[in-house]
Amino acid sequence: MIGIAVLGAGRIGRIHAANAAANRRCRLVAVADTVAAAAESLAGALGAEPATDPKAVIARTDVDALVIGTPTDTHVDLLLEAARRGKAVLCEKPVDLDIRKVDAAIAETSRLRARAMVAFNRRFDPSAAALRRAIDQGEIGEVRQVIITSRDPEPPPLSYVASSGGIFRDMTIHDFDMARWLLGEEPCEVFATAEALVDRAIGTAGDFDTLMIVMRTKSGRQCHINNCRQAIYGYDQRIEVFGARGMLLNDNLRPSTLRRYNGTETEGREPLLNFFLERYAEAYRLELDAFLAAVERGGPMPLSLEDGRRALRLADAALESAGSGRAVAV
Ligand SMILES: NC(=O)c1ccc[n+]([C@@H]2O[C@H](COP(=O)([O-])OP(=O)(O)OC[C@H]3O[C@@H](n4cnc5c(N)ncnc54)[C@H](O)[C@@H]3O)[C@@H](O)[C@H]2O)c1
Known part of the structure; x- marks a missing residue:
């Protein structure tokens, strides 16, 4: 079973975390938010561990996949941290506001052969x-x-x-x-x-x-x-x-x-x-399931970072x- 963590316990993080907790392909291990109360209330409600340091969560050996639902300007940093540690990522849109940062992230993730999907839920x-x-x-x-x-x-x-x-x-x-x-x-x-x-x-x-x-x-x-x-x-x-x-x-x-x-x-x-x-x-439920199915079977993700670019x-x-x-x- 895939160990998954959700980064960001705001509007979209709450949706992804609830869907992860209900999905049979994965176990929701942790929810990280820099605001401790936000992490604690969401993780507590779903039987996961709360955390305030997203990078410590990415490093956990029982976390195989991440959903990045933090503010847009934090996506690339967290995405690359996950990629370097060999974790699969579902990254909220937009990947970043600056296309040069997205280009650099695509180059680095492909060098690392990282598995990442942009979250165009529609x-x-x-x-x-x-x-x-x-x-x-x-x-x-x-x-x-x-x-x-x-x-x-x-x-x-x-x-x-x-x-x-x-x-x-x-x-x-x-x-x-x-x-x-x-x-x-x-x-x-x-x-x-x-x-x-x-x-x-x-x-x-x-x-x-x-x-x-x-x-x-x-x-x-x-x-x-x-x-x-x-x-x-x-x-x-x-x-x-x-x-x-x-x-x-x-x-x-x-x-x-x-x-x-x-x-x-x-x-x-x-x-x-x-x-x-x-x-x-x-759509959010099916999006997460499609991501998890791709993580399980290997091969291409349903959507790539290039789609985001x-x-x-x-x-x-x-x-x-x-x-x-x-x-x-x-
Ligand atoms: N696909 C969609 O339909 C959809 C809908 C809404 C938002 N989004 C995207 O999701 C992202 C988040 O949007 P939102 O509306 O949920 O924002 P939000 O402000 O409601 O939630 C963001 C949460 O992330 C936390 N946070 C901030 N920096 C963090 C960090 N470094 N590590 C961990 N947690 C951190 C904040 O404390 C907050 O709780 C944005 O990129 C947005 O574009 C996508």
Whole structure:
């Protein structure tokens, strides 16, 4: 059985730790957080050992694999420490905000033949996986256009905005990964327009909260991504893939299929699942399981650090385009 430890006991660390504790392929050995109370409460609830030094946890002989769920600026340091000790890593997105650091981490991990996976959980969402399977099975023929809508219910606190690396690298990075995965070709040109329409303070902090992106691939396939940090009706996650022989559409999920008909409305439905922790709960579970299955069997990981680098490269290009008003070649 794989001994696993989770680094970071915040929003995402809590999800991964609970999934690890429930997964039969592994034993959750430890939870590390520099804030002792955070490590103690999460580890205590899941029957694992709490720790405040993540590197001491990486060094433990009963830890074979790590989930890195710490703030982005700590990922590469912890990833390389784990790689040097021969431990497998599931690293949260983005790998880093600086593509040069990601390049260096990829070079070092490949030199060490380390096994690392970037955590783009949406690929493991059952609806997204079904959509990709339908493309692979030729149901809509050649893909022509991919349209991705991703809107959050509420903007994050300004303190988060300041350290997030900006909306393109923090939020849209998931959509860049989905775009690459569904287009079946790498985007070669990116045009973006972005504003702070929800909260001017986000603009003052140098970031955006509302954006649209158009990308094209070398053969001319097109992709449109739209993001907003606030949607009054909840967490809006939709994907449309249009091809030569049809269209595939992933709609939002709701807690139930109930529909209401009365004197003022028809087709009245429950609100959307509130945010990413609820909407992608199953995706996070399946993501960890896919990582553990790859650790068990050896061979390639379902996603590589290179996937993380390519999504970051698109984010950097979109940021540049939003500033210059021109399309950017990738
Ligand atoms: N895949 C997703 O859907 C998703 C969702 C949310 C966050 N994330 C990513 O996960 C990472 C963490 O985000 P979050 O929202 O959970 O943040 P968070 O602030 O809620 O949690 C981070 C935790 O890490 C701890 N920490 C800080 N430095 C540490 C260190 N060196 N060693 C151990 N613990 C340390 C903090 O005390 C905190 O408890 C970010 O990179 C973020 O981009 C991914």
